[in-house]
Amino acid sequence: MFDLDRWQEIYHVLSKNKVRTFLTAFGVFWGIFMLVIMLGSGKGLQHGVTQNFGDMATNSVFIWTQQTSLPYKGFPRGRGYNFENEDAVALAHSIPEIKYLAPRIQAGGFMQTNNVIRGLKSGIFNIMGDYPAFNKIDPLNFISGRFIDDLDIREKRKVAVVGTRVVELLFNKEEKPINQYIQIQGVYFKIIGVFRSKRTGEQADQENQNIYMPFTTLQRTYNYGNAIGFFSITSQDDIPVSVVEEKAIRLLKQRHSIAPADESAVGHFNLQKEFDQMQGLFFGIRLLVWIVGTGTLLAGVIGVSNIMLVVVKERTKEIGIQRALGAVPRVIITQIMTESIVLTTFAGYFGLVVGVGLLELINYLLGSTGANTEMFVHPGIDFSVAVTALTILVVAGAVAGLIPAYRAISIKPIDALRYE
Amino acid sequence: MIRIKQIHKSYVTGQNSLHVLKGIDLDIAAGEMVSIMGASGSGKSTLLNILGILDDYDSGEYHLNGLLVNRLSERKAAQLRNRMVGFVFQSFNLVSFKNAMENVALPLYYQNVPRKKRNLIAMEYLERMGLAEWAHHLPNELSGGQKQRVAIARALIGNPKVILADEPTGALDSKTSLEVMDLLQEINATGITLIIVTHEHDIALRTKKTIRITDGNITEIIMNN
Numbered sequence A: 001m002f003d004l005d006r007w008q009e010i011y012h013v014l015s016k017n018k019v020r021t022f023l024t025a026f027g028v029f030w031g032i033f034m035l036v037i038m039l040g041s042g043k044g045l046q047h048g049v050t051q052n053f054g055d056m057a058t059n060s061v062f063i064w065t066q067q068t069s070l071p072y073k074g075f076p077r078g079r080g081y082n083f084e085n086e087d088a089v090a091l092a093h094s095i096p097e098i099k100y101l102a103p104r105i106q107a108g109g110f111m112q113t114n115n116v117i118r119g120l121k122s123g124i125f126n127i128m129g130d131y132p133a134f135n136k137i138d139p140l141n142f143i144s145g146r147f148i149d150d151l152d153i154r155e156k157r158k159v160a161v162v163g164t165r166v167v168e169l170l171f172n173k174e175e176k177p178i179n180q181y182i183q184i185q186g187v188y189f190k191i192i193g194v195f196r197s198k199r200t201g202e203q204a205d206q207e208n209q210n211i212y213m214p215f216t217t218l219q220r221t222y223n224y225g226n227a228i229g230f231f232s233i234t235s236q237d238d239i240p241v242s243v244v245e246e247k248a249i250r251l252l253k254q255r256h257s258i259a260p261a262d263e264s265a266v267g268h269f270n271l272q273k274e275f276d277q278m279q280g281l282f283f284g285i286r287l288l289v290w291i292v293g294t295g296t297l298l299a300g301v302i303g304v305s306n307i308m309l310v311v312v313k314e315r316t317k318e319i320g321i322q323r324a325l326g327a328v329p330r331v332i333i334t335q336i337m338t339e340s341i342v343l344t345t346f347a348g349y350f351g352l353v354v355g356v357g358l359l360e361l362i363n364y365l366l367g368s369t370g371a372n373t374e375m376f377v378h379p380g381i382d383f384s385v386a387v388t389a390l391t392i393l394v395v396a397g398a399v400a401g402l403i404p405a406y407r408a409i410s411i412k413p414i415d416a417l418r419y420e
Numbered sequence B: 001m002i003r004i005k006q007i008h009k010s011y012v013t014g015q016n017s018l019h020v021l022k023g024i025d026l027d028i029a030a031g032e033m034v035s036i037m038g039a040s041g042s043g044k045s046t047l048l049n050i051l052g053i054l055d056d057y058d059s060g061e062y063h064l065n066g067l068l069v070n071r072l073s074e075r076k077a078a079q080l081r082n083r084m085v086g087f088v089f090q091s092f093n094l095v096s097f098k099n100a101m102e103n104v105a106l107p108l109y110y111q112n113v114p115r116k117k118r119n120l121i122a123m124e125y126l127e128r129m130g131l132a133e134w135a136h137h138l139p140n141e142l143s144g145g146q147k148q149r150v151a152i153a154r155a156l157i158g159n160p161k162v163i164l165a166d167e168p169t170g171a172l173d174s175k176t177s178l179e180v181m182d183l184l185q186e187i188n189a190t191g192i193t194l195i196i197v198t199h200e201h202d203i204a205l206r207t208k209k210t211i212r213i214t215d216g217n218i219t220e221i222i223m224n225n
Ligand SMILES: Nc1ncnc2c1ncn2[C@@H]1O[C@H](COP(=O)(O)OP(=O)(O)OP(=O)(O)O)[C@@H](O)[C@H]1O
Pocket: B011, B012, B013, B018, B020, B038, B039, B040, B041, B042, B043, B044, B045, B046, B047
């Protein structure tokens, strides 16, 4: 219930010494402001880094061939080898924990000369042969058209999916690339899809220069026999990818006569592990921010408690009068605690608003200047964090008012009345 | 209305203990108007504070309106003060940030009377004090006599059984003192018990009974007429 007299008294107390009130409020303001800025920056860093994962399934592992490091079954060390189509069949057959299996082969040996031509225009691009499953593991962001499908694979169609950078370099602005033909290392391909990378910075630029074609087409057209470049694999949803990783490597070693103890013959990268490490790092950052932030906030709140003690002392006589006239302890205690809560909450709310405002401004500037900020994207704080911070403030305000409030009623009314 | 038996009170400060009230016996009937006189430091204010439940006593018995007042919780004490006792102080003790009307209404605020209603009642009391036009002035805009009349209105608004006044005219000139005494006499005439601590004989003479305290004991009770 709104109690005008209570608010009149709060106003009187807080406005009596404006400089003092302001300085006290500033302590709390600064605490929450710093907390918001630090949490928001942490979030920005996290967004920046995780965006580089794109929408890639985090339960993925990538496996490729390297040279053997141990002699085995009569083979010397330092032997090179290739994965083959039969490996893919074997993996799919004998490891039920696999959800998606996407073999890939990359057309190479063209780094010096323009490998893609359209009329008078040409450029150097990365050429990948992929299965439809790849778009499940690391989904592309299509502007138009589609990805490779099973029919493309089966019929070894000469179709290509290209990045925006490819389109920019080979087409005029007004031209529609879909269903147009480009010449890739001497062979004509029809464009069936255009995508733009979801990643940021350098990585995005790289990806936008990619050209994807059916795996089988690439193998056949450019004479790769039945070789496979590398495998992208995801595990079933409830199974850690490390299980799949281990089984797949063991199977591949067996099939290629590699010593079980050979650590370097099969190259592999577990995205899950990387991702988990990153999450751990961000959790650490967040924890640190909360510790530092609440520490700063605590300093502000102690300031409030101190000032409330001074206020209570200054108002001893006034409180004595109120008690003589019949104010029960509860009235005095709630009054002082309300003053404390109002001061903390107002100051803190202001800090919250200014902090969020600043983050929004940074966001806006990042967006409008188009700065290449690979590591810092969308700083901001969650609504739930803001609510938590405000709750902490109200509780802190109450706690800050508690000691002064009890101090106020611990003295006898007559001593309060006589206080000079 | 007030009945005290063998009240003792000492102030302890550090090592020293000062025995201020040394066994006071006193009966004051409902509707009486009594003055308390005595040398400075004789214990008049100490006695009055005990009567007003602002302070406690060491031994003895104090009955207020038939109720034993002894070591009450502060909540009980505050409620009892609010319902039973009105205070008039030498230094007025108005709340500085509240205007005259709000000051008068304060005891009703602690009874949770709604603001509109208590301000209306406060206005009635201010009118009785002839202060209606000062209702919206802050205490520091009022003269001493006006302040004391606001304080009296405030003491009255809760319909107390007893009004305790510690040197109510001590800070006033003689003309204003007389006006305040007129007011207090009128109040007493409505049946409210009145106890006034004073140093002035002509003030004491306007009460029905004067109690003289010397060094913590009642030494004399004089009937005035
Ligand atoms: N809170 C206290 N602590 C210690 N001593 C006190 C306290 N209050 C009063 N005294 C002492 O008790 C004695 C009686 O004080 P009291 O205020 O009752 O006197 P009084 O009769 O009202 O005097 P005056 O006429 O000057 O007002 C005095 O000696 C005073 O110094």
